[in-house]
Amino acid sequence: MVPEAAAGAAPLIIFIAAIFTNNILLSNFLGMCSFLAISKQIKASVGLGLAVTFVLATTSAINWVIYNLLLVPLGVEYLQFIAFIIVIAAFVQFVEIVIERFSPALYFALGIFLPLITVNCAILGVSLFMVIRNYSFARAVAYGVGSGIGWTLAIVAIAGIRHKLRFSNVPKPLEGIGITMILAGLMAFAFMGFAGMVDIK
Amino acid sequence: MKERLYVVGFMIVLGLVAAIVLTAANALFKPLYEANKEREAKGNVLIALGIEGWDKTRVKTATMETIKTAFDEHIEEVTVEITLGDGAGATTKPVTFYKGFSAKPHTDETFIGYAFLITGAGFWDRISGYLAVDPAVEKVIGITFYEDNETPGLGHKINEPEWQRLWLGRSIFKLGTDKPWIGIVPPGTALKSNEVHAISGATETSGALQKFANSQLAEFVIAVRKHTGKSPSE
Amino acid sequence: MADQVATTPAFLKWFKTKKGAAMIEQVWAENPIFRQILGICSALAVTNLLRNTLIMCVALIFVNVCANMIISAIREFTPRRTRMITQVLIIATFVIIVDLMIKAFAYEASKQMGAYVGLIITNCIIMGRAEAFASKNTVSMTFWDALGSGLGYSVVLIAVALIREPLGFGTLFGYRILPETPIFQWQLMVLPPGAFICLGLLVWIGRSLIPEKEEAAAP
Numbered sequence: 001m002v003p004e005a006a007a008g009a010a011p012l013i014i015f016i017a018a019i020f021t022n023n024i025l026l027s028n029f030l031g032m033c034s035f036l037a038i039s040k041q042i043k044a045s046v047g048l049g050l051a052v053t054f055v056l057a058t059t060s061a062i063n064w065v066i067y068n069l070l071l072v073p074l075g076v077e078y079l080q081f082i083a084f085i086i087v088i089a090a091f092v093q094f095v096e097i098v099i100e101r102f103s104p105a106l107y108f109a110l111g112i113f114l115p116l117i118t119v120n121c122a123i124l125g126v127s128l129f130m131v132i133r134n135y136s137f138a139r140a141v142a143y144g145v146g147s148g149i150g151w152t153l154a155i156v157a158i159a160g161i162r163h164k165l166r167f168s169n170v171p172k173p174l175e176g177i178g179i180t181m182i183l184a185g186l187m188a189f190a191f192m193g194f195a196g197m198v199d200i201k
Numbered sequence: 202m203k204e205r206l207y208v209v210g211f212m213i214v215l216g217l218v219a220a221i222v223l224t225a226a227n228a229l230f231k232p233l234y235e236a237n238k239e240r241e242a243k244g245n246v247l248i249a250l251g252i253e254g255w256d257k258t259r260v261k262t263a264t265m266e267t268i269k270t271a272f273d274e275h276i277e278e279v280t281v282e283i284t285l286g287d288g289a290g291a292t293t294k295p296v297t298f299y300k301g302f303s304a305k306p307h308t309d310e311t312f313i314g315y316a317f318l319i320t321g322a323g324f325w326d327r328i329s330g331y332l333a334v335d336p337a338v339e340k341v342i343g344i345t346f347y348e349d350n351e352t353p354g355l356g357h358k359i360n361e362p363e364w365q366r367l368w369l370g371r372s373i374f375k376l377g378t379d380k381p382w383i384g385i386v387p388p389g390t391a392l393k394s395n396e397v398h399a400i401s402g403a404t405e406t407s408g409a410l411q412k413f414a415n416s417q418l419a420e421f422v423i424a425v426r427k428h429t430g431k432s433p434s435e
Numbered sequence: 436m437a438d439q440v441a442t443t444p445a446f447l448k449w450f451k452t453k454k455g456a457a458m459i460e461q462v463w464a465e466n467p468i469f470r471q472i473l474g475i476c477s478a479l480a481v482t483n484l485l486r487n488t489l490i491m492c493v494a495l496i497f498v499n500v501c502a503n504m505i506i507s508a509i510r511e512f513t514p515r516r517t518r519m520i521t522q523v524l525i526i527a528t529f530v531i532i533v534d535l536m537i538k539a540f541a542y543e544a545s546k547q548m549g550a551y552v553g554l555i556i557t558n559c560i561i562m563g564r565a566e567a568f569a570s571k572n573t574v575s576m577t578f579w580d581a582l583g584s585g586l587g588y589s590v591v592l593i594a595v596a597l598i599r600e601p602l603g604f605g606t607l608f609g610y611r612i613l614p615e616t617p618i619f620q621w622q623l624m625v626l627p628p629g630a631f632i633c634l635g636l637l638v639w640i641g642r643s644l645i646p647e648k649e650e651a652a653a654p
Contacts, residue, residue, distance in 0.1 A: 022325070027627050029479045030554070078227050078535065081553050082219070082527045089520060121477045121557040128550035133322055173642035178635045185631030192626065208514040215521060219528045226532045233539035241542070326549065348546060352626070 011142035014135070018146025024122050025154040026188035028129075031122030045159040046152065047106050048117075053148025055095060055117060056126055059088050060144030063127040064137055084127045092117050122151055158183055240265050241347055242318075243272040249316045249331035249343040250275075250301035257345075275302050281424040296424035301333070314342045317421045321413025324405035326350035328359070332414065334373055338425055341383070344368045356406030367397045373418060381422045385411040477554035478592055479630040485608045487544050488596040490537060494552060496585035498529045499561050500578060503569040507577035510570050522565045523556070530556045560588055595633045599624045 018024065025031045031052070063084050071077050095117075100107045117123065126147050130140045161183055170179050244260030247253075247268070252275050260268065277300045282293050298317040300307070314336055320329040330346035344365050351357045358364055368383075372394040375382050384396040385407045392398065399407035478495070481487040502525045506513075513521050534552045538545045545552070555561070564584050569577045600606060603624035605613040623629045 029477060029627060029630065032475070076227075078231075078531055079220075079223065081531050081534075081556055082223075082524065085523055085527055085556055086520070089523065121554050124557050125477070125550060125554055128553050132550055133326060171639070174635070174639045178638035178642065181631050181635030181638060185628045185635060188626075188631055189623070189628035192628065204514070208517055211512065211514055212517060212520075215524060219524060223528060223531055226535050230535035230539040234535070234542070237539070237542035350547070350549065 011138045014139050015142040015146040018143050019150040019153060020191060020194040023150040023154055023188075023191055024126065024147040025151050026184065026191045028125060029121075030125040031120050031151050031155075032184075042156060042159045042163060045155045049148070049152025049155055051095060051099070052117060052120065052122065052151055053145065055088070055092060056123055056144040056148040056151075057141060058144075059084075059091055059123060060126055060130055060140045061137070062087050062091070064130060064135070064140040067127075067131055080128075080131060081124075084124055088123050088127075122147065154184075154187065157187060236265060240268055243276075244268050245331050245345050245347045246276055246299050246301070246316050247271055248345045249333040250299070250313055251333070251343050252276075252301055252303070252313070274305060276300065277302070277307060279428055281428050283420060283423045283427060285420075285423075294420070296420050298421055298424060309336075312336050315421070315425060316343070317417065319410075319414045319417050320348075321409065321416075323349055323351050323409045324356055324403075325352065328406075328410060328413075330359075332368075332418065334421075338422065339372060339374070341368045341371045341373060351403070351406045355400065355403040358400045358403065359406065359410065364400060371395055371397055373422075381418045382415050383411070383418065475588075475591065475634065477551050477558065478588075479595065479634065480551050480627075481548050482592055482596040482630055482633075483599045483603055483625050484547070485593070485596045485600050487548055488592050490541055490544050491548065491551070491555075492585070492589035492592055494533045494537065495555055495558065495561075495588060496582065497533055498526060498555055499564065499585040500581040502526045502529045502561060503565055503577050503581040504574050506565050507569040507572060507574045513570070518570065519566075522562065522570075526561055526565070527556050560584055591634075591637065594637055595630060598633045598637075599629055603629065 022028070066083055066087065067077070067080055071080055071083060096107075126144055130143055135143060158180065162180065165179065174182075241260075244255065244263070247255040248257065248260065253271070255271070278297060279300060280295050280297045282295050284291050284293050286292060296317075298315050300315055301313040302308075302311040303313055304311050314333050315338065316331045316333040318329070319332050320327065322328075327348060328346060328351065329348035330344065332341065333343035334340060335342050346359050349357060349359065351359070371383060373381050373383060374395060376394055382395060384393070385399045386392070386396050387404075388398045388401045390398075478488075478491050481491050502522075505525050506522055509521075530553060533555070534545075537548070537552055564581055568580045572580070597607075600608075601613055602621045605611060605615055605620060621629075624633070
């Protein structure tokens, strides 16, 4: 009679949950800064989303390693905030250089938003949640990738709706940020319908 | 070159100052945090075992000393090394559980039961609590949770006494077998002796709870049998 | 500066000192939230309980003020190239301190707030003020600016919490103020969608109240 490891759901389940039921933007409020500024243009949203997903996947992996193989053994878990944010900043810098080299068009479109990825709450948030929930490496990466895709899904969907709204009669005080918030709320509400879709057993 | 040196020097000094400040802050505040955690754990062991009417409000308002005294008076902590698996793949692991007594001296007459930690990933975040079983290691005599971030009104209802009461008296073994398992089944289905009804609507939380609670239940059973030297059939 | 002071409501005219103007500018006229709603990100999560919201606001003001004052104090010595990483490092240090303090003194709240205290680091308000103000102004001016922007932020968060907690739980600050009927156990308010919608509605109300003049001046 061998009890199996008492851990959470399998990486695949976490991946799917991160996109739908535990969407980092619609359920955890993270990543709204950059999203609010850009979500009017669908193409740019997709581009930013892909960049964010890539950064999320890699930084979750790197931060997992740093936390579990460096900070914990040394007993300095409380430095995790600093370590994570430095890793993220450095990595985004690297991504910026790569995008500039390989796709000047994308670089031109994203412009100011690349530095914004560094302070994108979602990226730091994913690393912090991964630590709190004690994910294994596989689960951490699954969570990172899933969160990125979920974030992209959310901002592209909202960008699409805002695009459609441009001919609607939105009351002046509600224009821009107000209506976007309400949209996000309704979308978060809709995503809640996914609960129970994934069976954590 | 001079500028580069300055930049590097600046960052190093900044880093050092930050490190010193943080180490000091950590040394200053961590003990309080640890004390809080210990208070919570000890208080909840008392609650799970139903000792002297300890409940959530009392634990919240009581001082650390009160809880410590009550804990020392009524509880014994036991850690047992158990072996999991056979042969080459075997691993050992320490398992801790608590024995609760109604009063000192700690004898068979005053023995109330065992309690052990159940903790694991819930649907949203970590869930932690204590499960208490009777001295014969057959039935549940108490359960309590102290940490969860589940959906209020759904998963979070595991904290409600009405739901926790469903666990009392349930067998911890599948009927007629030696396999420790408490099933959390959909509301409305007929209950076997080792099952409780889930909270309606909280499928994910229930599933997660069932998974880790039973895993830790199994480990506890192995540990307590090793501790008392009794084999399954006794 | 004089223009913006002139457009603030009459009852605030006594804030005409330079420092007062700087602070009040942040809280009302230039209220970062009403204008940009950028930094609201992470903190919305805790607004379903007033107690946690207040702790978050205090934490944010503490970090905003302390970090920005230090950033301002060393602005002459900070190499241009490392400005951003320096700001992040200083902010992160104070966030860690605040997190340790919350874990020590408000244990229950810290469990509910989870990772969101740590996410103050990426709070756009703090970074924004560091870049736009602290790195270019004196320490004492920075203090008022940081205090003001922190308060402006807090006003909005508390406003959201004042809607979410009574409607979602029927309590305020843990004390029951509304009967325990289903109307006041409105799940939607407790969960994320409620926060978004409340914020959207508050923005609607807020922007309806601010005079047209400032709408035109905004970028």
